[in-house]
Amino acid sequence: MDYIELLEKYMQGLTTPEEEKALLDWIQHDGDARSTISAFYEKRWKETPDTGVSAELQYKMLMNIKQNICQHEIENQSAAGRKIVWMNVMKYAAAILATMVVSVFSAYYFYSSESDVKNFVVYADKGQRSNLVLPDGTKVWLNSDSKLEYDNTYGVKERKIRLTGEAYFEVAKDKEHRFLVSTGLMDVEALGTAFNVQSYPNEDEITTTLLEGKVKISTPGQEAILLPNQQACFGKSSNGLSVIEVENAKYSNSWTKGEFAFNGATLEEIAKELSRMYNMEIKFDSDEIKEYNFSGVIRNNSLINVLEIISLTSPVVYEVVNDSIILDKQK
Structure with missing residues (x-):
């Protein structure tokens, strides 16, 4: 079987479930598969027109981006609901796929042929959870019915992402580039820490729970500093921000397990x-x-x-x- 040809078909979204299973079996059982895939995508990377993104960021994205999709067993539910969407990232789709774990074949990738990178968007549908590693090494767990976005400026001046839903972050330390999670009404800033953010559109309250380190919370007209085992709560209807002590902050990310x-x-x-x-x-x-x-x-x-x-x-x-x-x- 010509696995290089299958990889080409997979990049175009033309593989059948049987062909994807064959690719998966190959990766799992052939010791040379990983090096073959790396060489294939490295070649694709070099052949694709330049994106205008810094060489340093390109290297980080090539070497560090990993998408580890957690299969969550659900009674009588199909796993086909999870979608991971990268818009305008033809070149980066190749780099990302080169570093993916074998569970990648349960995901869907959509990209255009345009060379300019604009947005990376990661979805976890209802009944699904995903986890990924950002270009700087920050680990993210995305809960059900949630969306995370970041663009090609990530890590250049700052590390900014946008969150809808719930996610747990273990932030890589980088004192020169602040890490910022924006939910629209609450911004969470950290330098190196572990925290959980919950911000679902259909719920009145946005919460951030700190497990380690220190974060700065910003809402319209209000700010607060969180220490470990504290939780910030912002009421959308009341426009009020409060900070409370929590006995078991570690339970805030229990869903990741x-x-x-x-x-x-x-x-x-x-x-x-x-x-x-x-x-x-x-x-x-x-x-x-x-x-x-x-x-x-x-x-x-x-x-x-x-x-x-x-x-x-x-x-x-x-x-x-x-x-x-x-x-x-x-x-």
Whole structure:
């Protein structure tokens, strides 16, 4: 089998599932596959017209960008929902694919033939999670129903990304280039630290929880400095920013390990998170149970098992109806 020809087809999005499986088997079992792929994409890199991006940044993007897509098992759900989109990055698509792990074949790549790099956009659909390494070595875990964007100026003067949804960051230290996460209404600035940001469009509150280091929070007309085990909360409707102490800041990124951690969360809040995580609509037949509170950590469970745990620890029953879950008060 001509694997170079398959790589060419894969770059054009023309491979069949059988051909992608053949590529995957080749990478997993042929000791020379990685060097062959590296040489192939290095050649493509050199043959593609210059993008105008600095040589230093090109090198970082070639050597450091990795996309490690976490396959999250979901009952009766297809993994085809995850999309990773790079716009106008023909040249960089080759570099990125050269450093990808073997799970790359569950992703989709879209690019144009234009040489100017504008945006890198990473999506994690409902029921999916993704993780990646940015050009500077910063590690990012992207939660379900979330989007992360950055452009070709990343790392030139500053390291700026835009986030919709939730992500956990382990920021590479670089005192000369500030690291900035923008959610639209809250900006989080760090030099080298670990923190979790949650900013979903359909929720009123934006939160940043600090695990290590120090971050600066900026919202319209307000600023705050976070220390470890503190959380900043910004209310969209109230336009108010507050900082609180949290006992278990480490639980804020439990989702990166496939865990659900709740500390006094209402059932309504839990249902929203489960809906995103498992890509299932969850409805309530009783408004009363929405305010029930739960605390604890649930590890590596299917949606049904999570609901069983909830029903065993509270007067709540559930019913699966088509593609929805109905929650009601136990009679």
